[in-house]
Amino acid sequence: MTDQAQQLRNQLVDTLTANGSVRTAPWKQAAEAIPRHGFLRGGFFRRVDGAGPTAWAPVMEGEDDWLEACYRDESLVTQIAGTIVPADIRGQIMRQPTSSSTLPSLVLRMLEDLHVEPGMKVLEIGTGTGYSTGLLTRRLGEQNVTSIEYDEDVASRARTALARLGLHPTLISGDGLLGYADGALYDRIIATCGVHTVPVAWIEQTRPGGMILTTVGGWLGSSELARLTVHDDGTASGPLLSGQVGFMLARPHTPPPLGLLPDLGAGKERETLIGAEVLSDWTARFIVQFAAPHAQRLTMERDGHTEDVLIDVESGSWAALYQDDGRWIVRQDGPGTLWDTVEEMLGRWHAAGRPVAEDLTVHLTPRGQTLRW
Structure with missing residues (x-):
């Protein structure tokens, strides 16, 4: 499997380089060195299309197409309904995905957009499978990478996968929306989950001049990737980056149940x-x-x-x-x-002429979050 995995990994990196997701030599070297399949040994869920609700079926290590799927440029669902992993299911399940391995092109594109340099300290919000954590660790060294994961079981699986590769960054189980103050200040914060509002803690834990790269989304299903620079006065601002990027919202930022509807005949x-x-x-x-x-x-x-x-x-x-x-x-x-x-x-x-996303900027102050063009 080793030779086949390496060949598939090289083919993927070549594809990502050709389409512009990988743009610099350091990230290409990291992508060539870190095996994505090493973070998917617990399997993943494949979508089963049909006339009814969306169903998901497990695909386990060793099954036909498992390895090839690990090196396709696709997101792979790794957890359903907050606790269910592929090994728990025989047949199909019709519940909502809650964790996934993001498509490699987006992972590498975001790491490129993070604009890191050797020696920088990075806090990653949302360890997930640990694949992006592994890429960061390969590039910056384990002493410069801290990653925090909300789900303890997900964090444990990522820790095991990273350790198998000899990588030991600082891994924390906790609420990533609070950041990790014990490791601050950071040069960069990157979030692999969507947020409804950028947390104040992230700004406070980023050194002035540092950057926060996060997907800002909402309860109507539209989201964009924002790169925010933190200023000396404790505010932050920056542009949206092109591409209609979407991540699952951080669990505390998901919309609450609607409950009892108002009288929609009034008004x-x-x-x-x-x-x-x-x-x-x-x-x-x-x-x-x-x-x-x-x-x-x-x-x-x-x-x-x-x-x-x-x-x-x-x-x-x-x-x-x-x-x-x-x-x-x-x-x-x-x-x-x-x-x-x-x-x-x-x-x-x-x-204003309906400016596109790349012409919009997000501004964060103690008064809240605003959008400008």
Whole structure:
């Protein structure tokens, strides 16, 4: 298996170099040295497509296509429903994935975008399988790499996989949203999970001039990779990087259950020039998430038409949109006027010429998180 694995790994690295995911010699050398299959010996789940809910079937080490799949540029699900691993299942399971091995092109692209130099200290949020931790350790040395994982079982498996390769970075089981103050200050922080709001602790634990690379997402399903520079005054700001990058949200940042719905027949109606179709556009939806950061979306049939509903789970405000003779109508109620807020922000975005994600910047201050262009 060793010769085949090395050949597959070299082919993958060649592909990632050709498509621009790997751009510099140090990261190419790291990718050539670290075997991805060494972090997937517990197997993974393959998606089973069908007419019903999404199902997942285990693929174990030694089975046909296991090794080849480890070296495809694909994300591989390694945990379902918070605790279930491939060895636990015979047949199929229909639950939500909770941990995965990210596709190698994204892992290497993010490491390139981190702009590290020898001697820098890096904190990784979300150890996962340990593959990206291994790449960082190979590049920077184990004394400069700290990685923190929320799930103790996931962390234990990563620790074992890294140790098999003779790699012993600092591995912590805990809440990555709190960072790891005992190792601060860091030159770089990189998150391999999505966040709803960038934690203040990450800014406090990054030295001025240092960078935070993280995926900023929301409860409407749009996310972007942001590279933030920490400033002397304790704020941070930086651009979005192209590519519509998506990670599973950190578990404490996942949306809460909607609970009992408000009376969606109440409220005031008016015509709106911005209809629910805007929520199908990735960048527009990303902007809506900044206008209404605690909003969740659902679609329902009501009075003979389809309504798109946004509910702010923090304030209780809501807005329902539907079409009537080609016109968009919004009905909203609650402490605030939710769709008015969305319209105002999208209106400014349209007036600026609908700038693309790479022209947007995220700004973090003690007052919160804002988006500018």
